[in-house]
Amino acid sequence: MPKIKKGKLLIDQHDKNGFWGGKFGGNFIPETLKKPVDDLEILFRKLRKDKNFIKERDYYFKNWVGSPTPFIKLENLSEHLGGAQIWAKVVSEANGGAHKIYNATVHCLIAKKAGKKYIVGDTGAGYAGKMLSMAAKKFGLKCKIFMGAKDIKRQKPNCDAMKKNGAQIVPVYTGSQTLVDAVSECMRYWVANCDTTHMCVGSTVGPNIFVKICGWSTSQISRELSIQIKAKFGKIPKKLKLLNCVGGGSSSFGFWNEFMHYDKKQVEFIGVEAGGPKNSKKHAAPLTYGSKIGILHGAAQYVNQSKEGQIEETESISAGLDYPGVSPLHCYLKDTKRARYTSATDEEALNAYKLVTSLESISPSLEPSHAFAEVIKIAPRLSKDTVCCVNSCGDSYKDKDIIKSRLGKYIR
Numbered sequence: 001m002p003k004i005k006k007g008k009l010l011i012d013q014h015d016k017n018g019f020w021g022g023k024f025g026g027n028f029i030p031e032t033l034k035k036p037v038d039d040l041e042i043l044f045r046k047l048r049k050d051k052n053f054i055k056e057r058d059y060y061f062k063n064w065v066g067s068p069t070p071f072i073k074l075e076n077l078s079e080h081l082g083g084a085q086i087w088a089k090v091v092s093e094a095n096g097g098a099h100k101i102y103n104a105t106v107h108c109l110i111a112k113k114a115g116k117k118y119i120v121g122d123t124g125a126g127y128a129g130k131m132l133s134m135a136a137k138k139f140g141l142k143c144k145i146f147m148g149a150k151d152i153k154r155q156k157p158n159c160d161a162m163k164k165n166g167a168q169i170v171p172v173y174t175g176s177q178t179l180v181d182a183v184s185e186c187m188r189y190w191v192a193n194c195d196t197t198h199m200c201v202g203s204t205v206g207p208n209i210f211v212k213i214c215g216w217s218t219s220q221i222s223r224e225l226s227i228q229i230k231a232k233f234g235k236i237p238k239k240l241k242l243l244n245c246v247g248g249g250s251s252s253f254g255f256w257n258e259f260m261h262y263d264k265k266q267v268e269f270i271g272v273e274a275g276g277p278k279n280s281k282k283h284a285a286p287l288t289y290g291s292k293i294g295i296l297h298g299a300a301q302y303v304n305q306s307k308e309g310q311i312e313e314t315e316s317i318s319a320g321l322d323y324p325g326v327s328p329l330h331c332y333l334k335d336t337k338r339a340r341y342t343s344a345t346d347e348e349a350l351n352a353y354k355l356v357t358s359l360e361s362i363s364p365s366l367e368p369s370h371a372f373a374e375v376i377k378i379a380p381r382l383s384k385d386t387v388c389c390v391n392s393c394g395d396s397y398k399d400k401d402i403i404k405s406r407l408g409k410y411i412r
């Protein structure tokens with residue numbers, strides 16, 4: 001079984017060809033992208049060691065993103081379920097309402113250093129697009145967002161925000177008209193415009209360098225959490241479980257990174273994918289259902305596919321999790337058994353949303369509601385000294401129409 005090395009960031013534990021565990025990730029890119037990807041790699045290698053760049057990043061994380069986000073105990077939910085203590089890292093309190101702000105901010109800072117005036121990105125739930133439009137506005141870049149036509153319809157509040165920030169939304173009508181098609185179309189656009197334009201991939205997916213930049217950026221979440229947990233408990237508890245939804249995998253990777261070196265018996269990582277509607281065969285859970293390795297968006301990964309190797313359509317109530325593949329980092333975490341992956345159905349996520357909002361003052365979007373569904377399942381069986389922490393990585397306002405149509409009303 002492959003092993004995670006201690007003392008080296010997981011984002012850097014790939015071989016010289018960009019593969020984690022010798023088989024996940026890599027750079028499956030057209031010849032024309034070789035130079036822009038190499039240039040970006042060289043620039044990022046330099047910037048991440050540059051004290052001034054780190055200072056700038058930390059300045060904007062603190063004074064613009066609003067770090068650190070709260071770490072709170074969900075006392076009513078804990079009492080209601082019995083068993084483990086349930087805590088939440090309320091990342092939805094970050095500027096814009098979700099974790100996508102970290103990656104977007106870093107990409108805009110890099111684009112500025114690269115002398116680019118234009119930036120493009122993909123989005124599913126609309127948060128990656130909203131955050132990129134916010135950061136582009138802040139740093140003076142012209143911004144284009146690729147988004148599936150189905151997602152434009154179901155995530156209207158985030159589309160309104162992108163427009164307000166001056167970004168152009170490019171609707172994608174191909175395929176399932178969701179995130180997978182938006183990423184493909186965005187990459188196609190970048191191939192033709194890479195001389196003037198920087199590309200921000202919205203999750204820990206894509207060619208190796210995009211996985212690294214995104215993972216490096218969202219790791220801010222666990223940097224904060226580790227400090228907050230130590231301040232609250234005096235040390236890292238003996239039994240800590242970190243639960244996070246997994247789409248492309250950027251929030252979960254960022255939530256876990258600082259805890260990677262702990263034994264999994266002490267700090268367990270639980271990733272929750274989108275199981276789709278209860279009575280449907282379609283899902284967006286390649287890790288849970290043992291999908292085979294394939295190539296998607298420039299990287300090798302476990303991906304939902306047909307017998308012939310064609311990428312299969314997914315279905316999920318949550319636009320942000322509705323993606324057939326998953327980060328090579330998570331494929332590696334699965335193979336090394338460092339993380340455990342499971343899924344929640346649409347109905348379970350909705351029920352979790354209902355329970356959490358009825359008992360607590362937070363209002364998680366449908367993506368983190370999948371992680372809450374899992375904590376609701378496991379907490380009653382766990383001891384009182386077990387600390388379960390859920391990354392509440394997005395705010396529900398973007399899902400108000402879906403929630404209203406499914407539950408009769410939108411309750412925050």
Ligand SMILES: Cc1ncc(COP(=O)(O)O)c(C=O)c1O
Pocket residue numbers: 098099100124125126127128202203204245246247248249250251252319320321365367368393394395
């Ligand atoms: C709030 C929220 N959570 C989770 C996700 C899933 O993406 P990732 O797994 O990269 O965090 C998204 C994607 O759009 C999102 O908007």
